[in-house]
Amino acid sequence: MQKEHYILLVEKFLSNEISQEELSELNSLLESDEELKADFEEQKKIKEVLNKMELRNPSQEVWDSYWLNVYNRIERGVAWILISVASIILLSYAAIDAIDELLADTQTPAVIKYSIFALILGGVILFVSLIREKLFVRKKDKYKEIQR
Amino acid sequence: MKLSKKEKKKFEMYVKANMRKGYFAALAFLGNHDDAMEISQKAFIKAFGHFKKFDRSKNFFAWYYTILRNLCLNHIRDNKKKKPLDEIIISKENTEAVNPQTAVENEELKNQLHKALFNLDEEDREILILREFENYSYKQLSELLGIPEGTVMSRLYYARKKLAKELKRYLK
Incomplete structure (x- = not known):
């Protein structure tokens, strides 16, 4: 007897989807094998236990406010994106302006000017490196659907 | 977006x-x-x-x-440090409608079942709860989990077996 076929018959029995023919087949299997009979009784008992229980349903207020919560979170997400983009643009503009002024100023020591240049170069290299890595991982990673 | x-x-x-x-x-x-x-x-x-x-x-x-x-x-x-589990399972029988002994037995059964369910691994608990409490059909489960209906049946059977093992002392 194939175990898979026995499981199919048990599942059909437990979900009341078993035909008369299949029921006779299951009964004859159980009659001929004590171990299977004990296993079948165990499955029935567990099903009975589970049938007596249900999941706790949260109060109606929870459901009433569910969509509003989702909507508010979407809206706030959009707001945060706009704030972030605007902040990056404004801060970048201010930084470029400040650097421009420092570089144009003849009083600024050369070491500061070189440091600013090194900082910008370092930032660009880091940015390019991160982008390249991201693109590489996206292309090759077969687990990309799983969040890290 | x-x-x-x-x-x-x-x-x-x-x-x-x-x-x-x-x-x-x-x-x-x-x-x-x-x-x-x-x-x-x-x-x-x-x-x-x-x-x-x-x-x-x-x-x-x-x-x-x-x-x-x-x-x-x-x-x-x-989140390896688990938050305390809520009592997510309740008895279908109204505690006021049954006699005190049955109510106590139901309460005990509920606690044991809750503990046993959360001792199972996530995939066994998932399929059991969706089928037994949420009444998903084998076909729906097959679609949700991306596995054939036969595999759904087999996973349910073995999940029930594991649950029975967890509840062995109580079932006797």
Whole structure:
């Protein structure tokens, strides 16, 4: 007897989807094998236990406010994106302006000017490196659907 | 992310039609009301972000469930220090309507079952709760989990066996 076929018959029995023919087949299997009979009784008992229980349903207020919560979170997400983009643009503009002024100023020591240049170069290299890595991982990673 | 008013309305309809199923599915994984609320809503927000990619001829809940399932598994992995589990199971019988002894027995059964369910691994608990408490058909489970119906049946059978092992002392 194939175990898979026995499981199919048990599942059909437990979900009341078993035909008369299949029921006779299951009964004859159980009659001929004590171990299977004990296993079948165990499955029935567990099903009975589970049938007596249900999941706790949260109060109606929870459901009433569910969509509003989702909507508010979407809206706030959009707001945060706009704030972030605007902040990056404004801060970048201010930084470029400040650097421009420092570089144009003849009083600024050369070491500061070189440091600013090194900082910008370092930032660009880091940015390019991160982008390249991201693109590489996206292309090759077969687990990309799983969040890290 | 930019959707027309009609699309937004449609998404709202999808959320309202599927929020309970999403919450209970998350609850099966996480066992905690606050986490289930948080993750099921987060999954809807993610779904909203990719709503344009959703094939309207397909089942929305099956698509949403893939996102939800990944978020739940990630949440479990990232939160090793588990929050205390909420009492997510209740007896169907009204405690006032049954005699005191039955009420005590039901309470004991509920506690044991709760403990046993959360001793199972996530995948066994997931399939058992979806089938036994949420009444998903084998076909629906096959679609949600992306496995053949025969595998659904076999996984349910073995999950029940593991649960029986956990409840052995009580069942005797």
